[in-house]
Amino acid sequence: ETGVTQSPTHLIKTRGQQVTLRCSSQSGHNTVSWYQQALGQGPQFIFQYYREEENGRGNFPPRFSGLQFPNYSSELNVNALELDDSALYLCASSWNRGRAEAFFGQGTRLTVV
Amino acid sequence: DQQVKQNSPSLSVQEGRISILNCDYTNSMFDYFLWYKKYPAEGPTFLISISSIKDKNEDGRFTVFLNKSAKHLSLHIVPSQPGDSAVYFCAASVMRSQGNLIFGKGTKLSVKP
Numbered sequence: 001e002t003g004v005t006q007s008p009t010h011l012i013k014t015r016g017q018q019v020t021l022r023c024s025s026q027s028g029h030n031t032v033s034w035y036q037q038a039l040g041q042g043p044q045f046i047f048q049y050y051r052e053e054e055n056g057r058g059n060f061p062p063r064f065s066g067l068q069f070p071n072y073s074s075e076l077n078v079n080a081l082e083l084d085d086s087a088l089y090l091c092a093s094s095w096n097r098g099r100a101e102a103f104f105g106q107g108t109r110l111t112v113v
Numbered sequence: 114d115q116q117v118k119q120n121s122p123s124l125s126v127q128e129g130r131i132s133i134l135n136c137d138y139t140n141s142m143f144d145y146f147l148w149y150k151k152y153p154a155e156g157p158t159f160l161i162s163i164s165s166i167k168d169k170n171e172d173g174r175f176t177v178f179l180n181k182s183a184k185h186l187s188l189h190i191v192p193s194q195p196g197d198s199a200v201y202f203c204a205a206s207v208m209r210s211q212g213n214l215i216f217g218k219g220t221k222l223s224v225k226p
Contacts, residue, residue: 004156006156033213033214035214035216040218041218042117042119042202042204042216042217042218042219043157043202043214043216044216045213045214045215048213056213058213090156090157092156092214100145100147100162100206100208100214101147101159101162102159102214103159104149104156104157104158105156106154106155106156107155107156
């Protein structure tokens with residue numbers, strides 16, 4: 001059984017650019033959530049996907065968008081990058097939207113310069 | 114407005130002694146609580162959880178206590194081991210909602226040999 005994997009592990013982008021982060025969920029999991037963790041903070045909920053549809057969203061602007069594919073893998077897209085978008089982006093998967101225990105990937109460290 | 118608070122940024126404990134990590138919350142709608150452990154350069158790892166209908170849950174060396182009237186939970190680690198040194202995050206969820214997790218800022222635990 002493979003765990004949650006994210007790619008890339010590190011990324012440097014310029015302000016105003018667009019970025020796509022990828023996540024492969026754990027085998028058997030159909031729900032994927034994305035979190036942003038700024039330095040010294042806890043992870044903050046961005047949105048969740050369940051069976052390819054957005055199933056809830058945190059307090060993030062529309063330039064943060066996502067996709068979930070039929071194999072339950074997922075992408076996080078961020079447009080018009082700002083310096084404050086620099087953070088660790090975590091993907092978490094779970095069995096279904098009714099289960100709180102989520103299993104996290106190692107994260108993608110995004111630096112916006 | 115922080116709904117989940119971990120007021121101690123750090124805690125240092127001697128190997129073999131008890132580690133007690135505390136967490137307070139403000140939202141009375143929370144009905145499920147979780148603890149995660151995070152090592153540097155890794156994603157958070159699920160440790161233990163508790164439903165709001167219980168006041169204690171135990172798993173090996175880890176016990177979580179929930180005091181609903183005080184809106185307070187704690188994680189006890191007995192005995193503490195050097196490998197327990199990590200950042201511990203408290204998280205809460207409203208399971209009737211989509212179940213996204215609200216995290217505290219974390220407590221860095223150092224267990225000294």
